[in-house]
Amino acid sequence: QIPAFQQALPVLERIEKHGFQAFFVGGSVRDALIGKDIVDVDIASSATPQDIKTLFKKVIPVGIEHGTVIIRYEGQSYEVTTFRSESGYEDHRHPDKVEFVTDIELDLARRDFTINAMALNRDGRVMDPFEGLQAIKDKKIQAVGDPLERFEEDPLRIMRAIRFSSQLGFHIEKNTSAAILKQGEWLKEIAVERIAVEFEKLFRGEYLIQAVEACKQSGIHRFFPVFKQYPFLFDYAKGITYPLDDFAELISFFVFYHPEVTVDDWVKQWKLSRRLKYNAKAYVEALEQYKLRGLDEWLVYNMPPHLDKGFIRLVGLLFPDMSSGYANKLTSIRKNLVITDRSEIELSAAHLMEMFPDVPKGPWIGELLVSLEKKVVSMELANDYNEIKEWVQAWNPPGKD
Ligand code: ATP
Ligand code: MG
DSSP states (O other): OOHHHHHHHHHHHHHHHTTOOEEEETHHHHHHHHTOOOOOOEEEESSOHHHHHHHOSEEEEEEGGGTEEEEEETTEEEEEEEOBSOOOOTTOSSOOOOOBOSOHHHHHHTSSBGGGOOEEOTTSOEEOTTOHHHHHHHTEEOBSSOHHHHHHHOTHHHHHHHHHHHHHOOEEOHHHHHHHHHHGGGGGGSOHHHHHHHHHHHHHSTTHHHHHHHHHHHTGGGGSTTTTTOGGGGGGGGGOOSOOOSHHHHHHHHHHHOTTSOHHHHHHHHTOOHHHHHHHHHHHHHHHHHHHHOSOHHHHHHSOGGGHHHHHHHHHHHOGGGOTTHHHHHHHHHHHOSOSSGGGSSSOHHHHHHHOTTSOOSHHHHHHHHHHHHHHHTTSSOSOHHHHHHHHHTSOOTTOO
């Protein structure tokens, strides 16, 4: 019935036609049973990556050693993982071991939470050995098996429990939550990059307020980059009362309150990309300007347009008293900007030098261009060659008097 599964059915059928088993598994099954929209459909199969390669034209190896490939089929991607009993993680304190097994139930047993440990077969029948359906009804996140053992195997699951509670609004079951409280520090063993993925998803969750509270209550924020040196910073997270979209927005939020820890510090400690660094710096700059002057053409002009939505979210959180109507105002200013880049100013650096042949080249050119740019953007000066020239002529270049 669900279109994403419907579309994926031929993939299951082809695998099964060749004598292997195949099931839909993981987050898509969970979300479909909850009634949420699904995008990525993951498949678990008794077929090995080699088998899969012979069955489909486009197969991308993504983690052969863990038995994972991606099938490209009719414009969609499907992650297919061979049944296995335990996943190996490089940064795990036990040696990697990936044991392939023949049974879907054993594969489900290695999964983290009961809501994530269900499988759906071709006929829409749900395999649910750990009572994931009941957990959905009870709105609870419960480890498969003994939570302490499962967290010891892979401490990232501690973080995942809280991230799922943020996305789904479910509570964390008593024993699972006690294990988080007891052994949160196992998170120290986990690579920053893996924590970052879950951290970002946590702050995108609809129920992030309760998740932030859970981090705070259990103290696990003390094992996150940056917060481990500055645990008090996490208190600001309580002010994030609706989802932020990515790390650039998150960083800017914290830097706004506590500029002593800079964007560069954040990016370095969380090992984030240059793109995020660039975006975070642009947000921080725009927020500074907003604090000084509110919304104006110069602010909007200097902020890359792809950040408008994030900026609106940030202003809503950081300036609750001065944010009414700002989203529409931003859109309208953006639409009416006279220029979008300095190169569009009708009078260029070359023109300036022509106008003042006796003045040696120097920083005055750049400075003058910036003043021109500001005047044109703020509409104090039309972007018209003659008008700008007139304005420039009234100006005294260095060394002219
Ligand atoms: P999302 O909707 O965010 O993708 P998801 O549940 O699909 O959530 P993934 O990280 O994509 O999460 O993992 C897919 C499935 O693999 C999970 O539903 C779970 O069954 C299993 N899984 C993922 N990570 C772990 C882990 N660290 N330990 C055990 N099982 C895991
Ligand atoms: Mg997934």
